Amino acid sequence: MTLGNRLRARLISASLLAIFLWCAPMAPALALEEEELRIATAYKLMTLDPHYANLNENTSLLSHIFERLVYQDENLALKPGLATSWRPLSDTRWEFKLQDNVRFHDGSAFDADDVVYSIERIRDFLKSPSGGFRSYVSGIKSVFVPDPLTIVIETDSAVPNLPLFFSSIFVMNRPSDGFETTEDLNAGQAPNGTGPYRFESWRSGEELELVRNADYWGGKPAWQRVSFRVIENPAARVAALSTGEIDVADAIPARDVASLKERGVRIASVGAARINFVQFDVDRETLPGVTDKSGQPISNPFKDPLVRRALALSIDRGILVDKILAGFGTAASQVFPNGLPGTSAKLLPEVPDYEQGKALLAKAGYPDGFSLVLAGPAGRYPGDAESLQAIAQSWARIGVKAQPSASPFSVFNTKRAAGDYGIWYGGSSGEAVDIILHSLLASPDPERGTGALNFGKYRNETFDRLLASAEGIAVGPERNAALAEATELAMADQPIIPLYHFHHIVGYGPRVGSYVMHPRGWTTAMQTLVAAE
Secondary structure (H helix, E strand, O other): OOHHHHHOOOOOOHHHOOEEEOOOOOOOOOOOOOOEEEEEEOOOOOOOOOOOOOOHHHHHHHOOOOOEOEEEOOOOOEEEOOEEEEEEEEOOEEEEEEOOOOEOOOOOEOOHHHHHHHHHHHHHHOOOHHHOOHHHHOOEEEEEEEEOOEEEEEEOOOOOOHHHHOOOOEOOOOOOOOOOOHHHHHOOOOOOOOOOEEEEEEEOOOEEEEEEOOOOOOOOOOOOEEEEEEOOOHHHHHHHHHOOOOOEEOOOOHHHHHHHHHOOOEEEEEEOOEEEEEEEOOOOOOOOOOEOOOOOEOOOHHHOHHHHHHHHHOOOHHHHHHHHOOOOEEEOOOOOOOOOOOOOOOOOOOOOOHHHHHHHHHHOOOOOOOEEEEEEEOOOOOOHHHHHHHHHHHHHOOOOEEEEEEEOHHHHHHHHHOOOOOEEEEEEEOOOHHHHHHHHHOOOEOOOOEOOOOOOOOOOHHHHHHHHHHHOOOOOHHHHHHHHHHHHHHHHHOOEEEEEEEEEEEEEOOOEEEEOOOOOOOOOHHHEEEOOO
16 A cells, blocks of 8 residues: 555544544635645744654654655554565564665665665764654664665664654665765755655745655655645634635644634544653752742752652643643543553543642642742643643642743743753653653663653663563563553652643645544645545
8 A cells, every 4th residue: 555545544543532523615715726735834844854853843744755664554553654564583683675666856766775874874973952863773783785675674682663663764865975964954955855745945934845746656646736834823823724824724722623613614633642741850959940939949849759749639630631622632641541552551640639739748848838930832732831821720729839931832942951941841742652751751861862852851770671671572462561560660750740642633624625633743735635626
């Protein structure tokens, strides 16, 4: 089955609550070229380097230009991409067979050498923020090329889910010499991939223009032209969709769904394979914005598990899900929604217990509470800024005075990396439970590629051992049980406070015949079909 056909397959994801809501047609859209698709996205593409940062804005938009060996479909199952098949040769060796007759946009042929180059560029050359994609390839010892359409990968130890890792790594064309730098790729030269759309132009933070790759190996792409317009403000995205200025808008606020339906906009929604949470800095001795009630600096209270537990017990997730997300989400107790592979049936969302929260604070030495600045992005995730306000109101009931501080994601991300925050609201998505555990909760280790999103520098050697042991087990029930055990241990220590798993919501107009949601939250032209005449 070709990539294009797979992405047009019928959505059957009951476990992830996929929902299609069909309504009457909108008012006629503005006159324009019949096969031009206009998308308003919250994703602000930060680079044309497909290996630079493992963020949805990059992986989503650049997937039009670049492709992966393996594709993860709407049910998170692995399907062929640039690889036609894969199999383990031993505990530490995997063989991948590659598609034939695939060409890059410059006309050069795709082969095994391009895969080797992509692995080496990530593992040995690129110095991207938080390790980027390095965790996926850090365990690769060597790569052999028996023939141009076969690669054999040898790992340092057993990596049973190596094919899953390759569902996140884009394949680049090997240049004639050396490695391409991020600066070179961002300088304006057209990025060279094998994907269904070719690069035309990019204005950083504003717009990405693409044109159909008429020679695409996977079949003719649906649209002649695709334009992504970055609109970070949710209200502005909704307005552009309502007026017919654009055809698709992602990250629709749940509060706007009803009014959009009244205007004839069709809505697609799916439960997200992701987690939104509060994260603590548990490393530094004192923290910016964390003081006593008089404003004087205090020792880092988040080093004490009792304080972390008190704050976790004092959040009303029901308000977050029912009021702020308007039901388009589920309360969280772990990194993936309950019931998915690798999750624990023992971990269930908790109702708030403010009296117990106050008692734990007093036991930890803070009977009168303390003050903090609760940072987070605004407009990055559904309900993010509103969640900060709701959490602050909950914590006030146990004597913790929280000042919400929401800022655009680019600002928030820069300040978080600089250590300007002591506690913050964040989010993470991944291909599977172990991927998120590996990046979010494992001890930071650049050599092993762990802890890329562990900005709070949480370290737990017992958890690290349990996770490493689980990662060495073949995919199946035994592995899932081991991951659940590791998750239970970590959550008991409360390095993060799971809040909710929101639903991705996309709205689309009359020129789009259908839209297939993906639980990873991608927004692509390949998820759409042109409306029938």
